[in-house]
Amino acid sequence: MLNFYFDLIMTVAKHFQLKDDTLHAENVSLEQLAHDFGTPLYVYSRQALHDAWYSYHVAAQGRDVLVCYGMKANSNLAILNEFSRLGTGFDIVSGGELARVIAAKGDPAKVVFSGVGKQRWEIEAALDAGIKCFNVESEAELERINQIAGEKGVKAPISLRVNPDVDAKTHPYISTGLKDNKFGVDINEAPAIYARAQAMPHLEIVGVDCHIGSQITEISPYLDALDKLIALIKQLQSQGITLSHLDIGGGLGIRYTDETPATPTELLSAVFKALDAADLGHLQLVLEPGRSMVGNAGVLLTRVEYVKTNQDKHFAIVDAAMNDLIRPTLYDAWHDVEPVRPRTGSAPAPAYDIVGPICESGDWLAKDRALHLAQGDLLAIMSAGAYAFTMSSQYNTRPRAAEVIVDDQSVHLVRPRESLESLFDSERLID
Ligand SMILES: Cc1ncc(COP(=O)(O)O)c(C=O)c1O
Numbered sequence: 389m390l391n392f393y394f395d396l397i398m399t400v401a402k403h404f405q406l407k408d409d410t411l412h413a414e415n416v417s418l419e420q421l422a423h424d425f426g427t428p429l430y431v432y433s434r435q436a437l438h439d440a441w442y443s444y445h446v447a448a449q450g451r452d453v454l455v456c457y458g459m460k461a462n463s464n465l466a467i468l469n470e471f472s473r474l475g476t477g478f479d480i481v482s483g484g485e486l487a488r489v490i491a492a493k494g495d496p497a498k499v500v501f502s503g504v505g506k507q508r509w510e511i512e513a514a515l516d517a518g519i520k521c522f523n524v525e526s527e528a529e530l531e532r533i534n535q536i537a538g539e540k541g542v543k544a545p546i547s548l549r550v551n552p553d554v555d556a557k558t559h560p561y562i563s564t565g566l567k568d569n570k571f572g573v574d575i576n577e578a579p580a581i582y583a584r585a586q587a588m589p590h591l592e593i594v595g596v597d598c599h600i601g602s603q604i605t606e607i608s609p610y611l612d613a614l615d616k617l618i619a620l621i622k623q624l625q626s627q628g629i630t631l632s633h634l635d636i637g638g639g640l641g642i643r644y645t646d647e648t649p650a651t652p653t654e655l656l657s658a659v660f661k662a663l664d665a666a667d668l669g670h671l672q673l674v675l676e677p678g679r680s681m682v683g684n685a686g687v688l689l690t691r692v693e694y695v696k697t698n699q700d701k702h703f704a705i706v707d708a709a710m711n712d713l714i715r716p717t718l719y720d721a722w723h724d725v726e727p728v729r730p731r732t733g734s735a736p737a738p739a740y741d742i743v744g745p746i747c748e749s750g751d752w753l754a755k756d757r758a759l760h761l762a763q764g765d766l767l768a769i770m771s772a773g774a775y776a777f778t779m780s781s782q783y784n785t786r787p788r789a790a791e792v793i794v795d796d797q798s799v800h801l802v803r804p805r806e807s808l809e810s811l812f813d814s815e816r817l818i819d
């Protein structure tokens with residue numbers, strides 16, 4: 389019943405919508421935000437963050453589930469702090485991300501540490517902080533963690549990230565669970581590697597982990613991976629290795645345009661069913677969702693600087709660029725583009741390429757969008773809460789955009805726009 393009401397709320401809850409002919413974030417107009425903070429500007433909805441978290445909370449159905457937010461999707465401290473206060477842990481992939489968790493008052497005891505290239509200092513910092521678990525991605529890493537834990541006189545909690553060789557049916561660049569990918573260890577080798585880990589004195593085996601890719605819209609790839617994980621856990625049991633958790637990673641997709649991704653409830657219901665059938669319902673389930681926690685909680689607000697037509701091709705040149713949002717040119721990714729004050733025209737709307745000012749032909753945010761536009765208009769690039777600011781750069785010596793969080797009628801500036809001086813003030817001339 390709770391799920392039913394939740395789904396109902398989610399279908400009507402729109403965090404970015406037109407009010408009085410102007411696009412709003414919750415109850416603040418994007419025009420006002422552009423006026424107050426300038427553009428390009430990242431705008432996040434606090435309610436959308438809460439709703440995304442709540443969708444996982446409901447999906448857990450009161451069972452032992454730990455959501456370790458995949459913070460690479462959006463690691464602004466205010467967002468981490470928000471999730472931490474809701475009870476999440478974090479999936480980190482670097483010592484830098486661990487430092488962010490600590491700065492955001494997150495709980496290191498709820499941190500899992502993934503990544504194929506953990507350096508000595510990062511392992512030391514994670515042991516000092518007392519993280520929940522290292523998701524170990526190679527035998528060489530196991531040995532390194534064992535050695536460092538020994539030097540510190542502690543036992544390192546570990547889980548092997550296994551590569552189940554399943555097709556996540558997503559973009560090849562963001563698929564991670566195929567045998568050609570660099571991630572994890574071959575699932576067929578895992579029993580032997582676990583046996584070696586068991587013999588290492590400074591390791592404590594606590595779980596098993598896999599993450600098969602990102603922007604996954606169907607449940608079947610998860611279930612294919614889960615079948616293999618269940619077989620592995622049974623094999624480990626027969627070797628006398630018992631685990632306390634199973635981490636199925638993140639990867640659940642969002643709607644960018646017309647996708648209908650599975651919901652957390654659909655995913656977890658199927659996972660619980662498979663675990664119960666295998667008599668493994670006692671395991672804690674760890675999840676590492678990133679995109680589905682933040683993707684549709686943010687937009688990138690940008691202003692049209694110029695419109696021009698080159699040999700019948702229409703361009704809207706905006707003040708945001710590939711340095712602010714690289715997903716379109718990197719993955720050919722689609723982001724909806726919404727005018728903040730939609731215009732109506734009697735003639736059919738021309739098809740615009742929305743491009744930035746950077747000196748690269750790949751500097752585009754959207755292609756062939758039928759829009760009525762004029763110089764000075766504001767546009768919202770939608771679904772820009774995930775892998776947007778975190779993948780931004782200062783290419784062309786462009787300061788990174790400011791970030792604000794809207795909460796009903798209030799606005800919190802959670803990262804000011806970078807100043808020009810800050811872009812080069814640590815650089816030095818040589819005598
Ligand atoms: C190990 C790991 N966990 C979690 C995530 C988060 O994935 P997503 O944002 O697709 O939920 C990623 C990124 O794909 C990842 O590499």
Ligand SMILES: N[C@@H](CCCC[NH3+])C(=O)O
Pocket residue numbers: 460562602603715774775
């Ligand atoms: N950065 C990617 C996803 C990679 C996920 C990290 N493993 C995106 O924008 O879709």
